[in-house]
Amino acid sequence: MPTAAIIGGGVIGSAWASRFLLNGWEVRFHDPAPNSDVVLNKVLDKARRWVPEVYDQLPPEGALTLCESIADAVTGADWVQESTPERLEIKQSVLAEIQASCAADAIVASSTSGFMPSELQAGSERPEQILVAHPYNPVYLLPIVEVVPSAVVPEETVQRAEALLSDIGMRPITLRAEIPAHVGDRLLEAVWREALWLIKDGVATTEQIDDLMTHGFGLRWAQKGLFETYRTAGGEAGMKHFLEQFGPCLQWPWTKLTDVSDLDDALINRIVEQSDEQAAGRSVSELEEERDANLVAMLKALRQEDTAAGAFLNRLGTSSG
Ligand SMILES: NC(=O)c1ccc[n+]([C@@H]2O[C@H](COP(=O)([O-])OP(=O)(O)OC[C@H]3O[C@@H](n4cnc5c(N)ncnc54)[C@H](O)[C@@H]3O)[C@@H](O)[C@H]2O)c1
CATH class of the missing domain: 3.40.50.720 (NAD(P)-binding Rossmann-like Domain)
Structure with missing residues (x-):
């Protein structure tokens, strides 16, 4: 062994x-x-x-x-x-x-x-x-x-x-090259930075931000990722049309991604309070239990559709690997 x-x-x-x-x-x-x-x-x-x-x-x-x-x-x-x-x-x-x-x-x-x-x-x-x-x-x-x-x-x-x-x-x-925080965490960090700004500026609560993900684009990301999602968002004309239509927005003040919010005590307290309220007394272990049950349900569904991570799991142990 x-x-x-x-x-x-x-x-x-x-x-x-x-x-x-x-x-x-x-x-x-x-x-x-x-x-x-x-x-x-x-x-x-x-x-x-x-x-x-x-x-x-x-x-x-x-x-x-x-x-x-x-x-x-x-x-x-x-x-x-x-x-x-x-x-x-x-x-x-x-x-x-x-x-x-x-x-x-x-x-x-x-x-x-x-x-x-x-x-x-x-x-x-x-x-x-x-x-x-x-x-x-x-x-x-x-x-x-x-x-x-x-x-x-x-x-x-x-x-x-x-x-x-x-x-x-x-x-x-x-990865094709080494960079600090690799790729996945670089992407997560960009979303995290922007979320910190949105909370600091009082635009949305932690629960609202999480709901936007879990009821919306999080479900898309789980099975189509970022680029295939945007490709379909471009309609039949695909990615090129998407880039032509939304490319100019990158110049608009939609994002603060290049600027990092100061994670001061006030912001930390606000996030912690809102997050506590959102958890409504559920322990980390209970949250993990929910998370695992959800992941299993999603992976089973993805296997049934033979797509994304489900397709990978279906082929484990077969010659196409
Ligand atoms: N937590 C995450 O979501 C996550 C995800 C991916 C990667 N990582 C990475 O995994 C690593 C560990 O993170 P974690 O979240 O498990 O941390 P952790 O604090 O839960 O665990 C670290 C463990 O290392 C042990 N330890 C300390 N000194 C040691 C030594 N000299 N020899 C052997 N063990 C020692 C500690 O007793 C502790 O159990 C980090 O490099 C982190 O960046 C974490």
Whole structure:
């Protein structure tokens, strides 16, 4: 059985561990926090409940080993997934410890949301072994993962990373260049910046903004993305017509995207208050439960239509991959 070492087992590391386990890999897990096994088991329970609803043809679950040290966890591992806090000095020191014990041909991947692989590789003895594999939460359900190599990572390593990620039911998107925050988070950050302005300026509440997404363009994005949505918005004439019609709007003052609102206490308090009101007493765990049930329902519907992520799931395990 292939073996994954999970280094750092919070929200993301525990979900990576769950995905590997449910896809039949052996998992060696290391996190120094005293309650890390509790966090892991909670996430694993959710994954065990939901993953079989979406992914059929799952192999028998792999074996889990909790390890006292990084060295213990990474020795003999085929894949090492680093998911420690988003601080460069922590990541660089953990990566050095990983490389002191892991095999030279293991893939060492980081979950970092923001750092470029060349930043993670700085000072490393084997920089060519390190790349970014950036997932989306919940990692055990969402198939997408951004693979970001730097110029020193050989093509063969990138292809092996893509193949191993496909083996655990993921759809790797390998970026053509490394940039801070990769691609997905750059897009999310642009929406987030604009939302902060809209709340600060008193234009809309957190609930109104969320409703605009969940009852409107969020549903479109889940199955047609951005560009195909705009293509259809251009009517039969398609994207060209869309760009001709709406291109000039980019010069109008519709957006503050180049300017970042000051996230001062007043704005933070306003967002937190509105968000609390919106949650209406529901715990994070209850919200996660709703989220997972919705995602499963959407993925099942997308599978039935054989489209977008559903088409991907339908082809898992077939020759067209
Ligand atoms: N939360 C998200 O939605 C999300 C999504 C994609 C990627 N990421 C990235 O994943 C990484 C982890 O984020 P998270 O949200 O899981 O954070 P988290 O705070 O939930 O988990 C971090 C874990 O790392 C552990 N840790 C700290 N020092 C360690 C060390 N020296 N060795 C091993 N473990 C150590 C902590 O005990 C903790 O359990 C970050 O790089 C983040 O950018 C997060």
